[in-house]
Amino acid sequence: MGKSSLGKILGLIISMIGFAAHGMQSPEAALNDIQHSQFDDQYEVLLVGEKQIPLVISESNTAITRGVAVLISESGRNPFSEHGLSQLSTSLNNVGWVTMIMPAPISGFWPALDETTTNNQAADTSSQTPDTPTSVAVQETLTKAATSQIEQPAFELHEQQIIQQMQAVTGKTRQYNGFFLVIAQGTSAAWLTKIYAENKLDQPDGMVSISPQWPDRSYNQQLPKWVAETQMPYLDVYSAWDTSWAKATVSQRKIQSIKSLKMMYRQRELIGQTMDNQQFARLGKEIYGWLTHMGW
Template sequence: MSLAIPATAQHRIDDLDALKHDMQRSLRPEQYRTLMMGEQETVVVIRESNQAISKGAAILVGETGKNGASHLGLAALAPYLNDFGWTTILVTAPTLDFEVPEETESENSTSQSPDEPTDTTAADPSSDPNDLPPPNQMIPSYSTTQIISEASFKQQEQDFLLLMNAVEQERMNYPGFALIIAQGTSAAWLAKLYGDGELYEPDAIVTMGINWPQHDLNILVPELLARTPVPVLDIYNQFDSEWTLSTAKDRKVEAIKSLKLHYRQRELIGPRVDRQQYPLLAREIHGWLTYMGW
């Protein structure tokens, strides 16, 4: 007798399989590794350091559900880190189904005056119109709409645990420092897991636009970062979502109040943090690590 797989679980499996096959089709066999994430397979992309002496491994975790090897992930950042002596491990974060209400988009559109542009990229002319924020990031940060159910939250947390434990086994093949660079909601989940002691601690973590797109969770982000037991570089940009920007000051204040060592917050001035900004971001990361003596 076969057991039926719940629809949400099957959807996550299908998404993971699709991402895995996309990466396998677009990469040469020596460029990726297949890891076991519990009973499921996942693919990570390995790029070796370009220096004679490697600093260690930098694990790049993009926004949830984005292909880690695509231009929408952090793949374009990897070569700059390779030049600074890092072996990079590109990871595709687990997918989470946000329960975004249909009225959200209509509320956002009706809140604009007739004279205001409706193009979501108008504020950032350099952005790619095909690279718009996901719907959950477009909900106002003051909204009390619950889009992450308790069951989904626990499942996502478990998925991250399985993923990062598998990636850690691969990272151990590369001696040196362990650096985590995580984006958006992935950064929030990892900050929580490291703060809770659920994962093996890296030597440092870089967060990019950290947030949870739900008010009661997002207000916890400053405390989560402050109690993360490793150095933190907190990167944000004026074109990040309201969820990220609404806690920017609180994140810095909480780190000061908690007497957190080696916390640095930096706003990257200029266009949205993407391929255009990655050379600057890589130098910012390198400068911070050099300051700490790496």
């Protein structure tokens, strides 16, 4: 076996270790969790090709519904967990939005750990023995893996699956009147930004992008251009807890959008601790303020 093939296999193994260590999971695993923890009428199953994707729909808590917000998580992150994107749902429901929450696909793409995350994990596991998966040798490999490129076939596969998943959920949104808002996180935010900029999907009425990033320098550098090329209103959210990949493009995302005279673009920093209930409440207020400013 050549060094190149061995490296790819090692990279996949390392990324999978990272997923397990950080509670990451596939949409199938998320569906299994929901089936064991909730009643049948608390979720739906979205069929995307031959895949079953869990979809949790929460109705508006107001007399007048403003529209539907589709929330799609970072690839591999469980949006229904304690620190998942579903924590944003209540804030939106209370101001007149129906929410539809689903995990992102993982096929063709296992995000490598960010260097900062790797270093923090190494500090948290310093008491472990040298032969554990989080030993110094593995941590060094994880750090190097974070700079590796996403191969083009994997990139295209993942993008196509996000497109198919969004097409499937859009059919559900048509059951409701009002605006169509997309809220995406991490790699999903980056991919959807690119997809909408290139008109590969019908654009929503607005998009909230939370810490958009790809763990790949060549793709990540193009993200500000794609943000500027989107036609819909765009709320660009970042925080001190973002990965180094997301932080790397913060200023350029704003600069490129201003240069292109992009309308209804707003960039906001989410101040405070990492994502918890209180932080999601702050994010809900930021989104509400932006939507109110636009007259929604």
